[in-house]
Amino acid sequence: MRVSMALKISICVLSVVSVVIWGTTVCAAPVAIRSSTFAAPSSAKKGRVQSAAATNGRADGVKAGRIDRQRGSKFNFATHTDYKNGLRGYDSKLGNRKAYKKQYRSAYENGYREGWNGY
Numbered sequence: 001m002r003v004s005m006a007l008k009i010s011i012c013v014l015s016v017v018s019v020v021i022w023g024t025t026v027c028a029a030p031v032a033i034r035s036s037t038f039a040a041p042s043s044a045k046k047g048r049v050q051s052a053a054a055t056n057g058r059a060d061g062v063k064a065g066r067i068d069r070q071r072g073s074k075f076n077f078a079t080h081t082d083y084k085n086g087l088r089g090y091d092s093k094l095g096n097r098k099a100y101k102k103q104y105r106s107a108y109e110n111g112y113r114e115g116w117n118g119y
Contacts, residue, residue: 052089052090052094052100053089053090053094053099053100053101053102053103053104053107054103054104054106054107055089055107056088056089056104056107057086057103057104057105057106057107057108057111058107058108058110058111058114059111060082060083060088060108060111061077061083061107061108061109061110061111061112061113061114061115062111062112062114062115062119063111063115064077064080064082064083064108064111064112064115065077065111065112065113065114065115065116065117066115066116066118067115068112068115068116069115069116069118075112075116077108077109077112077113080108080112082108083105083108083109083112086100086101086102086104086105086108087100087101087104088104089104090104
């Protein structure tokens with residue numbers, strides 16, 4: 001029996017789609033799907049919050065630290081508006097605001113120190 005190329009492609013596409021949607025191929029037995037299957041795990045969401053906050057906070061801190069050093073200002077990251085606010089770059093899709101703010105401020109402080117010290 002000769003199987004057409006279009007049929008082979010259709011079967012492959014169906015297999016991929018079934019894996020994405022149901023977590024199994026069309027040939028395997030059905031798998032029970034929990035309602036949380038499609039939601040991002042809280043650890044993944046937490047990772048996105050921390051990653052975005054750390055990236056934004058450090059970059060802003062480095063910039064502010066360099067500027068303060070060049071101006072001859074004293075070392076004081078806490079006077080900067082971005083540090084006080086702690087939410088630059090925050091989006092509600094990232095999740096918890098408090099977690100973002102805490103991570104942003106920590107990264108800002110470390111970045112400020114790096115910028116101040118010329119790194």
